[in-house]
Each structure stands twice: as C-alpha cells, then as structure tokens.
Amino acid sequence: MTVLGVNLRSWEALGTILVLVVMVVLLFAGPQIFDLFTLFKVTLFVAMAILALSMGFIWGYGGILCFGQSAFYGLGAYTYAIAVGNIGESTGPFFLAIIVPAAFAALLGYFMFYGRLSDVYLAVVTLAVTLILYNFMRSTAGEEYAIGAQRLMGFNGISSIQPINWPGDGNAMLFPDEIFHLSMGCLILCYAGLKLLNRSYFGRVAVAIRENELRAELLGYDVRLHKLQTFTIGGGMAGLAGCLGVNFNSFVNPDVFALNFAAEIIMWTLIGGLGTLVGPVIGCIGLLMLKFEIGQQQITNTYLIFGGIIMVFVLAVPAGLLPTARQLADRFLPGLGLGGAEVESRREAAQ
Amino acid sequence: MTDAATNGVPILETHGLTMRFGGVVAVDNVDFTMSEGELRCLIGPNGAGKSTFFKCLTHQYKASAGRVRFRGADITGSHTYQIARRGIGIKTQVPSVFDGLSVHENIWVAARRHHGRREANRIVEGILERLRLSALARRVVGQLAHGERQRVELGTVLTGEPELILLDEPTAGMTHEEVNQTTDLIREINKTTSMIVVEHDMQFIKAIAERVTVFHQGAILIEDTMANLEQNQQVRDIYLGKQHAA
Numbered sequence: 001m002t003v004l005g006v007n008l009r010s011w012e013a014l015g016t017i018l019v020l021v022v023m024v025v026l027l028f029a030g031p032q033i034f035d036l037f038t039l040f041k042v043t044l045f046v047a048m049a050i051l052a053l054s055m056g057f058i059w060g061y062g063g064i065l066c067f068g069q070s071a072f073y074g075l076g077a078y079t080y081a082i083a084v085g086n087i088g089e090s091t092g093p094f095f096l097a098i099i100v101p102a103a104f105a106a107l108l109g110y111f112m113f114y115g116r117l118s119d120v121y122l123a124v125v126t127l128a129v130t131l132i133l134y135n136f137m138r139s140t141a142g143e144e145y146a147i148g149a150q151r152l153m154g155f156n157g158i159s160s161i162q163p164i165n166w167p168g169d170g171n172a173m174l175f176p177d178e179i180f181h182l183s184m185g186c187l188i189l190c191y192a193g194l195k196l197l198n199r200s201y202f203g204r205v206a207v208a209i210r211e212n213e214l215r216a217e218l219l220g221y222d223v224r225l226h227k228l229q230t231f232t233i234g235g236g237m238a239g240l241a242g243c244l245g246v247n248f249n250s251f252v253n254p255d256v257f258a259l260n261f262a263a264e265i266i267m268w269t270l271i272g273g274l275g276t277l278v279g280p281v282i283g284c285i286g287l288l289m290l291k292f293e294i295g296q297q298q299i300t301n302t303y304l305i306f307g308g309i310i311m312v313f314v315l316a317v318p319a320g321l322l323p324t325a326r327q328l329a330d331r332f333l334p335g336l337g338l339g340g341a342e343v344e345s346r347r348e349a350a351q
Numbered sequence: 352m353t354d355a356a357t358n359g360v361p362i363l364e365t366h367g368l369t370m371r372f373g374g375v376v377a378v379d380n381v382d383f384t385m386s387e388g389e390l391r392c393l394i395g396p397n398g399a400g401k402s403t404f405f406k407c408l409t410h411q412y413k414a415s416a417g418r419v420r421f422r423g424a425d426i427t428g429s430h431t432y433q434i435a436r437r438g439i440g441i442k443t444q445v446p447s448v449f450d451g452l453s454v455h456e457n458i459w460v461a462a463r464r465h466h467g468r469r470e471a472n473r474i475v476e477g478i479l480e481r482l483r484l485s486a487l488a489r490r491v492v493g494q495l496a497h498g499e500r501q502r503v504e505l506g507t508v509l510t511g512e513p514e515l516i517l518l519d520e521p522t523a524g525m526t527h528e529e530v531n532q533t534t535d536l537i538r539e540i541n542k543t544t545s546m547i548v549v550e551h552d553m554q555f556i557k558a559i560a561e562r563v564t565v566f567h568q569g570a571i572l573i574e575d576t577m578a579n580l581e582q583n584q585q586v587r588d589i590y591l592g593k594q595h596a597a
Binding site (some may be wrong): 207 | 451461
C-alpha cells in the first residue's frame with residue numbers, strides 16, 4: 001500500500017524508529033528528569049513493559065494465549081533472589097533468571113504443544129501452573145524450605161535482595177539510576193530484537209501459524225516445535241522482567257504468581273492492542289500509573305476500576321488502543337496512510 | 352523421474368484404510384492404488400467419504416485401521432507436516448489459507464519453507480503470475496471472493512512442488528471462466544505431478560479425468576473411465592436415485 005510515495009512498510013519502519021528514539025532519549029534523560037521516587041517507579045514500569053512485550057509477542061504474534069505469563073515473571077524474580085542470595089554476585093543470577101524460566105517454559109510448552117492442547121485448555125493449564133506456584137510458594141515459610149543459604153520465606157516473601165552489581169564485583173552494586181539504565185537498555189534490546197524477529201522468516205511463520213495452524217502443517221511446518229520456540233522466548237523474556245522487577249524494591253513475594261497479576265498482564269495486552277508490540281507496553285504503563293493513583297487515593301478497589309475499564313474496552317474498543325488509533329487516523333487523515341484500514345481488514349479477516 | 356517411479360512402484364497405495372467415528376464408518380476398508388503421473392478423479396455423493404479419505408492420507412485424521420504407502424514407504428503414522436515434506440500437497444474443500452495475511456505473504460510462507468529468501472521471492476512472483484493473482488498480491492486473503500481464495504490455496508500448494516497433489520473440490524465457487532482456466536491449469540500441472548481430484552462438477556470431471564474412482568458409503572464402489580461410468584446403472588442409481596433410473 002503506497003500513499004504519498006511512502007509505503008506502509010516505511011511508515012511501520014518510521015514508527016519503530018520513533019519508538020526507539022523515545023526510549024533512547026528516556027534511557028539517557030530519565031535520571032535527570034525524574035526525582036528518585038519517580039525513577040524507582042519508572043524502573044518498575046520498564047520491567048513490566050518487558051513483561052508486556054513478552055505477552056504481546058507470544059499472544060499477538062504467536063497466537064498463544066498464556067494466562068500464566070506471571071509464572072515466568074515470578075520464576076525469574078525468585079531465581080534471581082535465590083541465586084544472588086547464595087552466590088553474592090549478580091552476573092550469574094541475572095542470566096539464570098532468564099534461563100530458568102525459559103527452560104521451564106520449554107518443559108511446560110513441550111507437554112502442552114506436543115500434547116496438542118487446544119487454545120482454551122492451554123490458557124487454563126498455564127493459569128493453573130501459576131496458581132500452583134502461588135500456593136506452593138506461600139507454603140514455604142518453614143526453615144526447611146531453603147535452597148542453599150537462601151530461605152524461601154513463604155507468604156512473607158524474600159526481602160533485602162541484593163541489587164544487581166557491576167559484573168564480577170559483588171560489592172559494586174548499581175545505584176538506582178544505573179538500574180534504570182540497565183532496565184531501559186534491556187527494554188530497548190527486547191523491543192528491537194522482537195521487531196527484527198517478527199520481520200524474519202521465524203516471525204512470519206509464527207504469524208502464519210497464528211492465522212491457520214492446519215495450513216502451516218500442510219505446507220510442511222512443524223507447528224508444535226515453532227510454538228514451543230515462541231513460548232520459550234516469551235518465557236525467557238518474562239524471566240528477565242522478573243529479575244529487573246525484583247531490583248525495584250529488593251523484594252519478591254508469592255503475589256507475583258497470583259491471579260490478579262496474571263489477569264493484569266492479559267488486560268495490558270487487550271487494552272493496548274493485540275498484534276502490536278508497543279500496544280501492550282502502552283496498556284501496561286497506563287494501567288500501572290492508574291493503579292498507583294488509585295492506590296494513593298484509597299477511595300475504591302483497584303480491581304473494581306480495572307473490571308470497568310476492561311468491559312468498556314471489550315465492548316467499545318475491541319481492537320485495543322493502538323490499532324484503534326491507527327484506524328481513526330486513517331479515517332480522519334487518510335492521506336497519511338497509516339495502515340488502519342489494513343489493520344482493520346486483517347482483524348475482520350482473522351475473525 | 353525417481354527410481355521408485357521407474358521401478359513401477361505405485362505413487363500411492365492404501366490397504367484396508369478405515370476411519371470410524373463412533374459407530375459411523377466414514378471410510379470403509381479402502382484399497383486404493385494409483386501410479387506415477389496419473390490424474391485420478393474421485394466422485395461420489397455427499398457423505399461418501401471422499402474428503403475423509405483425503406484427511407486420512409494426510410494424517411489430519413488418524414485412521415482407525417489400514418496402511419498408507421507413498422512411493423512404497425509406509426506413511427501411516429507420520430505427522431501431517433512430515434507427509435507434506437515427503438511431497439504430498441493438499442487443497443482442502445473449504446479453502447485453508449492464512450486469512451489475515453496478504454496473497455503475497457500466503458505464497459511467500461509456502462515458498463520460504465523450501466527455498467532461500469531470494470529464490471522464494473522469485474518463485475512467489477512466478478506463482479502469482481501463473482495463477483493470475485498478481486493484481487491481488489497486496490490484498491488480505493480473508494477479504495477475497497471464494498474462487499480467488501481457492502486460487503491462493505492452490506498457489507500455496509503448487510509452491511512446494513509436491514509430487515502428489517490432492518485437490519478437494521477445486522472449482523467450487525468459481526465462475527464458468529475460472530473453471531475453464533482451472534481445467535487448463537490442472538492439465539498443465541498433471542504433466543509433471545500426480546493428482547487426485549475430488550469434484551462434483553461432472554463437466555469438469557469429463558474434461559480432465561483419465562480414470563475415475565466412485566466412492567459410496569465410505570467404500571470404493573467401482574473404478575473405470577468416465578465414459579464407461581456414465582453408462583453404469585449402479586453409478587447412476589447412487590447419484591440420481593433409483594427412482595430416476597426406473
């Protein structure tokens with residue numbers, strides 16, 4: 001589709017570059033423009049944005065509705081906390097926090113995809129897994145529940161977790177602004193990496209499988225393996241988010257596996273827009289800011305408000321914020337050719 | 352021509368192929384053989400088991416009993432994707448395409464499975480031209496007419512250059528002109544590829560068929576040329592009803 005001499009792909013490329021520029025500016029300017037409390041908050045938002053990206057990737061592009069993405073986030077958080085508690089230096093634990101959730105996702109995914117679980121059952125199984133982890137971690141308060149020197153602490157959670165340090169020097173811990181830089185750098189890498197992946201052969205096949213598994217198989221693609229790889233990448237990325245999230249307040253408790261958190265991740269993606277990468281990030285940051293505000297007001301229950309919001313979106317803005325914005329731009333500024341019509345036609349076709 | 356073909360091994364054989372759904376026997380002890388390069392038509396009334404037979408051949412359904420051999424190799428337990436990689440392509444009855452992708456993307460995904468990026472791009476352009484889809488290349492497939500979607504699906508199948516193509520009602524939803532074009536296309540494809548075609552359009556069958564297999568109630572009723580089958584009372588009975596025959 002070519003409009004004003006610029007084709008849709010170029011607009012997409014411009015959008016990606018714009019997002020990356022904003023993130024890079026924030027990477028360097030963040031510590032200067034935010035006070036310390038806000039910087040802590042933004043660091044958490046950035047970690048959660050990586051989690052939102054992982055969900056946007058596996059659901060929006062891979063077509064895998066994982067209701068338990070929180071399980072991999074929590075595993076990343078706990079893996080880092082336990083490993084750094086034993087080792088005392090964060091380089092190994094940082095990578096373990098990616099590897100362990102990815103390996104768990106690969107194992108879980110193997111049984112689900114090779115067992116030919118359909119979409120709904122897959123969502124139920126992943127939700128069950130995160131709830132099992134929630135209940136298990138809540139019951140580990142006893143002294144006997146320890147891995148090496150690190151106790152699991154049950155529902156109280158693990159506190160005073162050592163922050164990330166400069167590689168190789170356990171005493172050179174990162175300051176809050178450096179943790180922000182690290183988190184933002186990870187977000188940029190994840191976003192750019194997923195963008196490249198989605199444009200690659202692997203990414204295009206993932207989308208084809210999302211569209212029609214049977215046709216993909218009839219063309220000779222091993223759908224089970226491809227979905228397993230997508231799911232594993234998403235698991236590793238969620239684990240990274242967990243590791244960075246722990247550094248927000250040096251604390252993790254079983255609530256990272258809870259139903260509320262699992263549902264929030266789904267909401268971020270639905271509200272931001274399925275089938276986009278920036279959409280879930282926008283949904284995530286928007287809802288987290290709202291959650292902080294509601295939490296400060298102490299007037300009403302956060303999840304009551306969230307329930308209302310999700311109902312409004314499902315009924316009035318089913319495509320999510322970003323795709324809807326593109327459709328509106330297409331309607332009122334057709335000369336720009338932002339691809340809203342194409343997004344809409346693809347959505348209708350897919351439905 | 353492969354060694355198997357030159358040795359006279361049939362390209363496809365089934366022995367006692369059976370598919371049961373509870374008490375219903377959709378495919379009943381089918382022994383089917385076809386040779387290299389053949390264009391075989393399968394006909395039979397709705398519910399005769401033709402599409403189910405195709406689904407058993409491609410392991411979309413796991414057969415209740417029997418064996419399937421492709422070029423002499425037993426593929427009964429193979430997965431759908433493994434059967435596709437061996438060289439069996441299928442165009443399904445209801446077009447099975449990537450609805451949310453463009454025509455170009457549909458064909459590209461099929462081509463890239465077999466070729467590198469540059470070669471895949473070249474092949475896609477060739478297929479789009481061959482199937483007269485170039486003008487629709489950037490259109491989203493879910494928005495196309497049924498006949499156009501049929502052509503897109505056929506394009507994805509042809510792109511893999513399979514050795515045996517199964518076509519399930521390839522002319523359904525096509526205009527008269529499109530049917531004529533499809534007839535020519537199938538004749539052309541058959542010069543290099545073995546084919547089994549399920550179809551209800553008798554004019555189309557007459558135009559392409561060499562040998563026809565008649566399915567009835569899940570089993571093979573008879574195999575013969577179209578000219579002979581037209582005179583066969585039993586075939587007329589199951590297609591048109593005994594009352595008509597009387």
